[in-house]
Amino acid sequence: MTSHTEDILNYVRAQIDAHPEAVAEARQRLELTRKIALRFPGANRTYASGSLPQHTFIHPVGDGDGGLVLDRRYYPKLGPDGDGETPQTIIPDLCSHLGPEIREVYPGARCGKSKRGPKISFGEPVDGQDPTVDLVLALTRKDGTGLWIPNLNTNRWEASDPERHIELFISGGQSLRRTRRRVIRLLKAWNKQYASPAFSSHNLTVWAWEFVQSGTGLARAFSTVLSDAAERVSSGAATTDPAGVSPNVRLLQSRNVAVKRLRVAADGLAMALRHDDDRDAVSSGLSKVFFKYLDDPAAVGVERAVAALRRNKPISTALLGLAGTSAVVRPTRAYGESRYDR
Structure with a gap:
């Protein structure tokens, strides 16, 4: 299936x-x-x-x-x-x-x-x-x-x-290494959607090394990293250096911002997995995670237009519902920060 x-x-x-x-x-x-x-x-x-x-x-x-x-x-x-x-x-x-x-x-x-x-x-x-x-x-x-x-x-x-x-980061069997690499790439892309990322690439790699387990598919592994990381950051627990040499890994934004971003992404992925047999529901859930890469099929009107602007795509004033002669609106800044950090 x-x-x-x-x-x-x-x-x-x-x-x-x-x-x-x-x-x-x-x-x-x-x-x-x-x-x-x-x-x-x-x-x-x-x-x-x-x-x-x-x-x-x-x-x-x-x-x-x-x-x-x-x-x-x-x-x-x-x-x-x-x-x-x-x-x-x-x-x-x-x-x-x-x-x-x-x-x-x-x-x-x-x-x-x-x-x-x-x-x-x-x-x-x-x-x-x-x-x-x-x-x-x-x-x-x-x-x-x-x-x-x-x-x-x-x-x-x-x-x-x-x-x-x-x-450490390239250790494990072939299947585990492959899944871990793919999860890290997805984490990096998710993190970089924001104008000011909340996590360093090293931080995301440490989480993938800690939380991705053998025998887990990509979607479940990605979901586990997001949810386990959200729980850790929310609790105030530290992410320690896997080598036991450096100080604890530091966040790039406040804990509140980091937790909000992780939870929005974890909830979106959980929604997708709950409705895995419904492509539109999956697309809607994952659009909350990858808002620069995916449309939400449930979005209509202005919401769909804002999603297009967030991905730096030009749209028409008609799609925005503005009166008068139709014209093209081109994005002038990166969208996505305020909506997902509220």
């Missing part, structure tokens, strides 16, 4: 999944950067992190994340195990090291600075996208697991274990 909920979620996935050409380009750029970075004085190793090794990019592809781990013994003044210095002065040297070789392949490449280290832009769009590389400048730790990574905005060091995170 066909699951309408699964079917419509797959329709959303077809809209949000990253294009293979852009992903391949992001991977190539990160691999090139890592290869060159390994020849930097004091380099210990490099690693890939984030969406690339997890296969959780959504469209459009942005950053290819990775890290360069420096040997703290080569830089005795750096980090909490040394004199507490941050690598502010090293980043220009690293950019001078990376830039010339990267420009042999990408002539328009430029190396700047982000929160954690160098950020390389390449100036060569592929499939309309121009993935950058964020290279975290990390430092081995004298005691404990993980790495010291800098916060260059606050000039402080923070403990983290991005390499362990990747091990």
Whole structure:
């Protein structure tokens, strides 16, 4: 028997999944950067992190994340195990090291600075996208697991274990990994519909790692993550670092806003699953979750028009019920924030 909920979620996935050409380009750029970075004085190793090794990019592809781990013994003044210095002065040297070789392949490449280290832009769009590389400048730790990574905005060091995170997030059997990846992509697309997302990609990935279980289909797994996350945030309980190194995962918005968004999405998905044999009811429920991607078939008149504007589609004044000569109304801002945050 066909699951309408699964079917419509797959329709959303077809809209949000990253294009293979852009992903391949992001991977190539990160691999090139890592290869060159390994020849930097004091380099210990490099690693890939984030969406690339997890296969959780959504469209459009942005950053290819990775890290360069420096040997703290080569830089005795750096980090909490040394004199507490941050690598502010090293980043220009690293950019001078990376830039010339990267420009042999990408002539328009430029190396700047982000929160954690160098950020390389390449100036060569592929499939309309121009993935950058964020290279975290990390430092081995004298005691404990993980790495010291800098916060260059606050000039402080923070403990983290991005390499362990990747091990955890890609663990499990093939079916579990596939479902988890798909749930994470759906979560990212849902979260990014809002002008100011409430959750980091890392936060959503941790929840998927915690709550998605083996033998669960996509719709049920997605529903479980939303409902379990809503319960946790509502209770005020913390989401802890799976690696046991970093501080608790932080929300990007207030707890009230985060809970409202999670509950609206969880309720919409629960409605879809309750009426899985009724395609219109499923579409109506899932339109509450993916309001930028799906129409609510139960919506009429102005409500349907507002839904179209929310998805940045031009509509006519006639559809809005306005008198006079018909004209086209084009969206001037992102809709969806106020309706679902009330």
